[in-house]
Amino acid sequence: MSWAVALSSGMVLVAAGVLGALVWVVTPGSQEPSPAGATAAEVSQTLYVDAHQVRVDPVQVSLPEPHIPTGGVVAAQMCVPGQDMVSGQVAARISGQTVVALATSEPLWRDLAPGARGSDVAALQGELARLGYLAADADGIFGPATARAVKALKSATGQDARDGSLAVSSVMWLAQPTQPLATCEIAVGDTVDVGARYATVPGGLSALRVALPLSVSAGPHVLTLGEQHASIDDEGMVTDPDFLAAVQASDDYGYWVASGASATTPLMMAVQLAQPIEGVLVPPSALFGVAGSRGCILVGGVAEPVTVIASELGRSIVTFDSGATPSHVDIDPARTVTTCG
Numbered sequence: 001m002s003w004a005v006a007l008s009s010g011m012v013l014v015a016a017g018v019l020g021a022l023v024w025v026v027t028p029g030s031q032e033p034s035p036a037g038a039t040a041a042e043v044s045q046t047l048y049v050d051a052h053q054v055r056v057d058p059v060q061v062s063l064p065e066p067h068i069p070t071g072g073v074v075a076a077q078m079c080v081p082g083q084d085m086v087s088g089q090v091a092a093r094i095s096g097q098t099v100v101a102l103a104t105s106e107p108l109w110r111d112l113a114p115g116a117r118g119s120d121v122a123a124l125q126g127e128l129a130r131l132g133y134l135a136a137d138a139d140g141i142f143g144p145a146t147a148r149a150v151k152a153l154k155s156a157t158g159q160d161a162r163d164g165s166l167a168v169s170s171v172m173w174l175a176q177p178t179q180p181l182a183t184c185e186i187a188v189g190d191t192v193d194v195g196a197r198y199a200t201v202p203g204g205l206s207a208l209r210v211a212l213p214l215s216v217s218a219g220p221h222v223l224t225l226g227e228q229h230a231s232i233d234d235e236g237m238v239t240d241p242d243f244l245a246a247v248q249a250s251d252d253y254g255y256w257v258a259s260g261a262s263a264t265t266p267l268m269m270a271v272q273l274a275q276p277i278e279g280v281l282v283p284p285s286a287l288f289g290v291a292g293s294r295g296c297i298l299v300g301g302v303a304e305p306v307t308v309i310a311s312e313l314g315r316s317i318v319t320f321d322s323g324a325t326p327s328h329v330d331i332d333p334a335r336t337v338t339t340c341g
Contacts, residue, residue: 040328046281048309048317050221051272055211058267060203063175068186068196070097070169079184079199082255087177088131090157091198092186098159102127103174112150113165116142124166128153130177172198180254202257205248208238214271221271225250231274279309279317286329287316289339296340298330303340 066085072095078085085091087103102108104123112121117140125138125146134149147164155161159170181199186192210232214221222229223238230243238244247253256267282297287308289296296303297318306318320326 039332040330041283041286042328043326044281045325046279046317048277048279049272050277050310051224051270053268054214054271055266056223056269057209057211058203058205059207059209061206063179063201063204064173065201066091066101066172066174066179066198068092068094068192068198069099069172069194070094071192071194071196072097074186074188074190074192077184077186077188077198079181079186081181081183082257083181083251084249084254085174085179085181085199087127087174087179088153088156091172094192097169098157099170099172100153100157100159101172101174101179103177103179107173108166108168108171111165111167112142114142114144114147121146125149169194175201176204178249180248180257182257202254205244205253206239208244208247208269210236210238210269210271212236219277220274222274224270224272229274232271277309277317277319279319280325282316282318282329283331284311284314284316285331287318288332288335288337296337298332298337299326299328301330303337305340 075093075095076090077092078090079092085101087101089101090098091101092099102124104120104127106120106123108120108124110116110120112124119140121142122138122140125134125136125140128134128146128149129136129138131153133152134145136143136145150164150166151161154163180202182202183200185197185199208223208230210223212235214232214236221232223232223243224230225243225246228243228246230238230240232238256265286297287295287306288298289303290308293308295306295308295318297306297320298304305321307321309317309319311317
Protein backbone atom coordinates (compact mmCIF):
# COMPACT_ATOMS: atom_id res chain seq x y z
CA MET A 1 0.00 0.00 0.00
CA SER A 2 1.37 3.42 -0.87
CA TRP A 3 -0.02 6.89 -0.26
CA ALA A 4 1.06 10.13 -1.85
CA VAL A 5 0.06 12.48 0.93
CA ALA A 6 1.60 15.89 1.51
CA LEU A 7 3.00 16.14 4.99
CA SER A 8 1.73 19.67 5.34
CA SER A 9 -1.78 18.28 5.04
CA GLY A 10 -1.30 15.55 7.62
CA MET A 11 -0.65 11.91 7.01
CA VAL A 12 -3.85 9.99 6.49
CA LEU A 13 -4.50 6.25 6.71
CA VAL A 14 -7.82 6.03 4.86
CA ALA A 15 -10.09 3.03 5.13
CA ALA A 16 -11.06 1.55 1.78
CA GLY A 17 -14.50 2.67 0.70
CA VAL A 18 -14.72 5.61 3.11
CA LEU A 19 -15.28 8.99 1.51
CA GLY A 20 -16.03 12.27 3.19
CA ALA A 21 -16.65 13.23 6.78
CA LEU A 22 -20.17 11.83 6.97
CA VAL A 23 -20.99 8.69 5.04
CA TRP A 24 -24.34 7.00 4.67
CA VAL A 25 -25.96 4.46 2.40
CA VAL A 26 -29.34 5.60 1.13
CA THR A 27 -32.20 3.43 -0.01
CA PRO A 28 -34.15 4.64 -3.07
CA GLY A 29 -36.12 7.83 -2.51
CA SER A 30 -36.17 11.48 -3.54
CA GLN A 31 -33.61 13.74 -1.90
CA GLU A 32 -34.07 16.76 -4.14
CA PRO A 33 -34.75 20.05 -2.30
CA SER A 34 -38.47 20.71 -1.88
CA PRO A 35 -39.74 23.41 -4.27
CA ALA A 36 -40.73 26.78 -2.82
CA GLY A 37 -44.10 26.60 -1.09
CA ALA A 38 -44.09 22.82 -0.83
CA THR A 39 -45.83 21.45 2.24
CA ALA A 40 -44.30 17.95 2.28
CA ALA A 41 -41.08 16.23 1.33
CA GLU A 42 -40.40 12.57 0.58
CA VAL A 43 -37.84 10.91 2.86
CA SER A 44 -35.49 7.91 2.63
CA GLN A 45 -34.14 5.37 5.02
CA THR A 46 -30.40 5.48 5.46
CA LEU A 47 -27.56 3.62 7.13
CA TYR A 48 -25.25 6.06 8.91
CA VAL A 49 -21.69 4.96 9.72
CA ASP A 50 -20.20 8.26 10.93
CA ALA A 51 -16.95 7.78 8.98
CA HIS A 52 -14.45 10.55 9.62
CA GLN A 53 -10.78 11.20 10.29
CA VAL A 54 -9.24 11.49 13.75
CA ARG A 55 -5.77 12.14 15.10
CA VAL A 56 -3.93 9.01 16.22
CA ASP A 57 -0.81 9.03 18.39
CA PRO A 58 1.35 5.88 18.08
CA VAL A 59 2.66 4.42 21.32
CA GLN A 60 6.06 3.00 20.51
CA VAL A 61 8.58 0.82 22.30
CA SER A 62 12.30 0.71 21.58
CA LEU A 63 13.57 -2.09 19.34
CA PRO A 64 17.19 -3.29 18.96
CA GLU A 65 19.00 -1.87 15.95
CA PRO A 66 20.64 -4.17 13.39
CA HIS A 67 24.46 -4.29 13.40
CA ILE A 68 27.01 -5.56 10.91
CA PRO A 69 28.44 -8.97 11.94
CA THR A 70 31.69 -8.66 9.98
CA GLY A 71 34.30 -6.04 9.16
CA GLY A 72 35.66 -4.80 5.86
CA VAL A 73 34.76 -2.67 2.88
CA VAL A 74 31.08 -2.29 2.05
CA ALA A 75 30.63 -3.48 -1.55
CA ALA A 76 26.81 -3.34 -1.49
CA GLN A 77 24.10 -2.50 1.02
CA MET A 78 20.32 -2.85 0.69
CA CYS A 79 19.21 -0.35 3.34
CA VAL A 80 16.57 2.17 2.16
CA PRO A 81 15.25 4.74 4.67
CA GLY A 82 11.54 4.34 5.25
CA GLN A 83 11.42 0.84 3.79
CA ASP A 84 11.60 -2.59 5.41
CA MET A 85 14.44 -5.02 5.87
CA VAL A 86 12.93 -8.49 5.62
CA SER A 87 14.31 -11.60 7.26
CA GLY A 88 15.86 -14.01 4.75
CA GLN A 89 17.04 -11.27 2.40
CA VAL A 90 20.55 -9.99 1.72
CA ALA A 91 21.38 -6.95 3.82
CA ALA A 92 24.92 -6.19 2.57
CA ARG A 93 28.08 -7.54 0.97
CA ILE A 94 31.26 -6.70 2.82
CA SER A 95 34.71 -7.67 1.56
CA GLY A 96 33.34 -10.71 -0.24
CA GLN A 97 31.09 -11.78 2.66
CA THR A 98 27.32 -11.86 2.01
CA VAL A 99 25.37 -10.75 5.08
CA VAL A 100 21.82 -12.08 5.38
CA ALA A 101 19.21 -10.63 7.70
CA LEU A 102 17.59 -13.24 9.97
CA ALA A 103 14.95 -12.69 12.65
CA THR A 104 15.78 -15.61 14.92
CA SER A 105 14.09 -15.75 18.32
CA GLU A 106 17.50 -15.15 19.88
CA PRO A 107 20.62 -13.67 18.23
CA LEU A 108 23.09 -16.20 16.85
CA TRP A 109 26.41 -15.95 18.71
CA ARG A 110 28.55 -18.71 17.18
CA ASP A 111 29.17 -20.53 13.93
CA LEU A 112 26.67 -23.37 13.52
CA ALA A 113 27.41 -26.63 11.74
CA PRO A 114 26.06 -30.19 11.66
CA GLY A 115 26.25 -31.71 15.13
CA ALA A 116 25.71 -28.43 17.00
CA ARG A 117 23.05 -28.38 19.71
CA GLY A 118 21.41 -25.66 21.74
CA SER A 119 18.76 -22.97 21.92
CA ASP A 120 20.51 -20.98 19.19
CA VAL A 121 20.16 -23.96 16.85
CA ALA A 122 16.44 -24.15 17.71
CA ALA A 123 16.13 -20.41 17.03
CA LEU A 124 17.74 -20.86 13.61
CA GLN A 125 15.52 -23.84 12.85
CA GLY A 126 12.39 -21.88 13.78
CA GLU A 127 13.21 -19.07 11.36
CA LEU A 128 14.25 -21.44 8.59
CA ALA A 129 10.88 -23.16 9.01
CA ARG A 130 9.02 -19.83 8.94
CA LEU A 131 10.84 -18.91 5.73
CA GLY A 132 9.86 -22.25 4.17
CA TYR A 133 13.32 -23.85 4.05
CA LEU A 134 12.76 -26.42 6.80
CA ALA A 135 9.82 -28.75 7.36
CA ALA A 136 11.16 -30.52 10.46
CA ASP A 137 10.47 -29.48 14.05
CA ALA A 138 12.86 -27.12 15.85
CA ASP A 139 14.55 -29.71 18.11
CA GLY A 140 17.77 -27.78 18.75
CA ILE A 141 19.89 -30.40 16.95
CA PHE A 142 21.73 -29.35 13.78
CA GLY A 143 21.10 -32.42 11.64
CA PRO A 144 20.98 -33.17 7.90
CA ALA A 145 17.59 -31.48 7.39
CA THR A 146 18.88 -28.27 8.97
CA ALA A 147 22.03 -28.42 6.83
CA ARG A 148 19.89 -28.76 3.69
CA ALA A 149 17.78 -25.80 4.80
CA VAL A 150 20.90 -23.67 5.34
CA LYS A 151 22.14 -24.64 1.86
CA ALA A 152 18.79 -23.60 0.40
CA LEU A 153 18.98 -20.24 2.18
CA LYS A 154 22.53 -19.71 0.89
CA SER A 155 21.49 -20.59 -2.64
CA ALA A 156 18.55 -18.18 -2.51
CA THR A 157 20.81 -15.34 -1.33
CA GLY A 158 23.60 -15.91 -3.86
CA GLN A 159 26.12 -17.63 -1.58
CA ASP A 160 28.21 -20.75 -2.03
CA ALA A 161 25.70 -23.43 -1.05
CA ARG A 162 28.05 -26.42 -1.04
CA ASP A 163 28.58 -26.14 2.73
CA GLY A 164 25.60 -26.63 5.07
CA SER A 165 27.16 -24.73 7.96
CA LEU A 166 26.29 -21.15 8.89
CA ALA A 167 28.94 -18.59 9.88
CA VAL A 168 27.82 -16.07 12.47
CA SER A 169 29.69 -13.41 10.44
CA SER A 170 27.15 -13.91 7.66
CA VAL A 171 24.02 -13.18 9.73
CA MET A 172 22.65 -9.76 10.70
CA TRP A 173 20.07 -10.23 13.43
CA LEU A 174 16.65 -8.55 13.20
CA ALA A 175 14.35 -8.06 16.17
CA GLN A 176 11.29 -8.87 14.04
CA PRO A 177 10.69 -10.57 10.65
CA THR A 178 9.81 -7.32 8.90
CA GLN A 179 11.82 -4.42 10.30
CA PRO A 180 11.12 -0.87 9.16
CA LEU A 181 14.32 1.19 8.83
CA ALA A 182 14.52 4.87 9.72
CA THR A 183 18.03 5.86 8.60
CA CYS A 184 20.95 3.98 7.01
CA GLU A 185 24.29 4.12 8.83
CA ILE A 186 26.60 2.55 6.21
CA ALA A 187 27.28 3.38 2.57
CA VAL A 188 29.02 1.63 -0.31
CA GLY A 189 32.74 2.22 -0.02
CA ASP A 190 32.76 2.59 3.76
CA THR A 191 35.19 0.57 5.81
CA VAL A 192 33.28 -0.86 8.76
CA ASP A 193 34.21 -2.75 11.90
CA VAL A 194 32.45 -5.77 13.35
CA GLY A 195 29.41 -4.50 15.25
CA ALA A 196 29.00 -1.31 13.24
CA ARG A 197 25.44 -0.02 13.25
CA TYR A 198 23.67 -0.92 10.01
CA ALA A 199 20.60 1.30 10.46
CA THR A 200 18.39 3.04 12.99
CA VAL A 201 14.88 1.73 13.45
CA PRO A 202 11.61 3.32 14.55
CA GLY A 203 10.10 2.08 17.76
CA GLY A 204 7.84 -0.93 17.69
CA LEU A 205 4.15 -0.11 17.72
CA SER A 206 2.57 -1.26 20.99
CA ALA A 207 -0.69 0.74 20.82
CA LEU A 208 -2.51 3.59 19.09
CA ARG A 209 -4.03 6.40 21.13
CA VAL A 210 -7.07 7.91 19.38
CA ALA A 211 -7.95 11.54 20.11
CA LEU A 212 -11.26 11.83 21.96
CA PRO A 213 -14.12 12.58 21.66
CA LEU A 214 -14.61 10.68 18.42
CA SER A 215 -17.99 12.13 17.49
CA VAL A 216 -21.25 13.44 18.84
CA SER A 217 -22.86 10.23 17.54
CA ALA A 218 -23.80 7.69 20.16
CA GLY A 219 -22.22 4.27 20.09
CA PRO A 220 -18.70 2.81 20.05
CA HIS A 221 -16.41 3.40 17.08
CA VAL A 222 -13.73 1.29 15.43
CA LEU A 223 -10.46 2.33 13.85
CA THR A 224 -10.16 1.18 10.24
CA LEU A 225 -7.33 0.33 7.85
CA GLY A 226 -8.46 -1.09 4.54
CA GLU A 227 -10.78 -3.94 5.39
CA GLN A 228 -9.44 -4.32 8.93
CA HIS A 229 -11.16 -2.87 12.00
CA ALA A 230 -10.03 -2.52 15.61
CA SER A 231 -12.05 -1.68 18.70
CA ILE A 232 -11.32 1.54 20.57
CA ASP A 233 -11.62 1.33 24.35
CA ASP A 234 -13.11 3.98 26.62
CA GLU A 235 -9.73 5.68 26.96
CA GLY A 236 -9.20 5.84 23.20
CA MET A 237 -6.64 3.03 23.05
CA VAL A 238 -6.28 0.45 20.28
CA THR A 239 -4.21 -2.60 21.25
CA ASP A 240 -5.32 -5.32 18.80
CA PRO A 241 -1.97 -6.95 17.85
CA ASP A 242 -3.04 -7.99 14.35
CA PHE A 243 -4.29 -4.48 13.57
CA LEU A 244 -1.13 -2.89 14.99
CA ALA A 245 1.01 -5.25 12.91
CA ALA A 246 -0.90 -4.25 9.77
CA VAL A 247 -0.39 -0.55 10.53
CA GLN A 248 3.31 -0.96 11.28
CA ALA A 249 3.87 -3.08 8.17
CA SER A 250 2.29 -0.51 5.87
CA ASP A 251 4.64 1.48 3.63
CA ASP A 252 2.83 4.64 4.62
CA TYR A 253 3.46 4.25 8.33
CA GLY A 254 7.13 3.61 7.63
CA TYR A 255 7.25 6.70 5.43
CA TRP A 256 5.54 8.76 8.13
CA VAL A 257 8.11 7.67 10.70
CA ALA A 258 11.14 7.95 8.41
CA SER A 259 10.12 11.43 7.29
CA GLY A 260 10.13 12.69 10.85
CA ALA A 261 6.43 13.45 10.59
CA SER A 262 5.88 12.10 14.08
CA ALA A 263 7.39 15.28 15.45
CA THR A 264 5.66 17.77 13.16
CA THR A 265 2.53 16.35 11.59
CA PRO A 266 -0.30 14.38 13.21
CA LEU A 267 -1.04 10.88 12.02
CA MET A 268 -4.65 10.65 10.86
CA MET A 269 -6.74 7.51 10.50
CA ALA A 270 -10.35 6.71 9.70
CA VAL A 271 -12.94 5.73 12.29
CA GLN A 272 -16.53 4.67 11.92
CA LEU A 273 -19.34 3.37 14.08
CA ALA A 274 -18.95 -0.24 15.12
CA GLN A 275 -22.68 -0.65 14.52
CA PRO A 276 -24.18 1.62 11.82
CA ILE A 277 -27.33 3.52 12.79
CA GLU A 278 -30.53 3.09 10.80
CA GLY A 279 -32.03 6.53 10.34
CA VAL A 280 -34.23 8.67 8.14
CA LEU A 281 -32.84 11.24 5.70
CA VAL A 282 -34.90 14.44 5.80
CA PRO A 283 -34.56 18.06 4.59
CA PRO A 284 -33.24 20.32 7.37
CA SER A 285 -36.22 22.63 6.76
CA ALA A 286 -38.48 19.92 8.21
CA LEU A 287 -36.76 20.22 11.60
CA PHE A 288 -37.84 22.69 14.26
CA GLY A 289 -37.57 23.14 18.01
CA VAL A 290 -34.01 21.77 17.89
CA ALA A 291 -32.11 21.73 21.18
CA GLY A 292 -28.84 19.84 21.05
CA SER A 293 -29.56 16.51 19.39
CA ARG A 294 -33.31 16.69 20.06
CA GLY A 295 -35.88 18.21 17.74
CA CYS A 296 -39.32 17.94 16.16
CA ILE A 297 -40.71 17.06 12.72
CA LEU A 298 -44.32 17.34 11.52
CA VAL A 299 -45.76 14.16 10.04
CA GLY A 300 -49.28 14.58 8.70
CA GLY A 301 -49.71 17.66 10.85
CA VAL A 302 -48.62 15.88 14.03
CA ALA A 303 -45.39 16.96 15.73
CA GLU A 304 -43.11 13.96 16.24
CA PRO A 305 -40.02 14.06 18.54
CA VAL A 306 -36.78 12.99 16.84
CA THR A 307 -33.09 12.60 17.59
CA VAL A 308 -30.79 14.35 15.14
CA ILE A 309 -27.93 11.99 14.25
CA ALA A 310 -26.08 14.17 11.73
CA SER A 311 -26.54 17.15 9.43
CA GLU A 312 -24.50 18.14 6.41
CA LEU A 313 -24.86 19.54 2.89
CA GLY A 314 -28.56 20.34 3.09
CA ARG A 315 -29.69 17.05 4.59
CA SER A 316 -30.14 15.66 8.06
CA ILE A 317 -30.34 12.16 9.49
CA VAL A 318 -32.81 11.57 12.29
CA THR A 319 -34.44 8.74 14.20
CA PHE A 320 -38.08 9.01 15.23
CA ASP A 321 -38.82 8.29 18.88
CA SER A 322 -41.84 6.30 17.76
CA GLY A 323 -39.62 3.99 15.73
CA ALA A 324 -41.78 4.57 12.66
CA THR A 325 -40.41 5.60 9.25
CA PRO A 326 -42.84 7.93 7.48
CA SER A 327 -42.85 8.23 3.70
CA HIS A 328 -43.19 12.04 3.89
CA VAL A 329 -42.57 14.81 6.40
CA ASP A 330 -44.30 18.19 6.52
CA ILE A 331 -42.68 21.49 5.66
CA ASP A 332 -44.25 24.32 7.68
CA PRO A 333 -42.85 27.68 6.52
CA ALA A 334 -45.17 29.55 8.89
CA ARG A 335 -43.95 27.54 11.88
CA THR A 336 -47.41 27.36 13.37
CA VAL A 337 -46.13 24.51 15.54
CA THR A 338 -42.96 25.14 17.56
CA THR A 339 -42.65 22.24 19.99
CA CYS A 340 -43.44 18.56 20.29
CA GLY A 341 -43.99 16.13 23.11
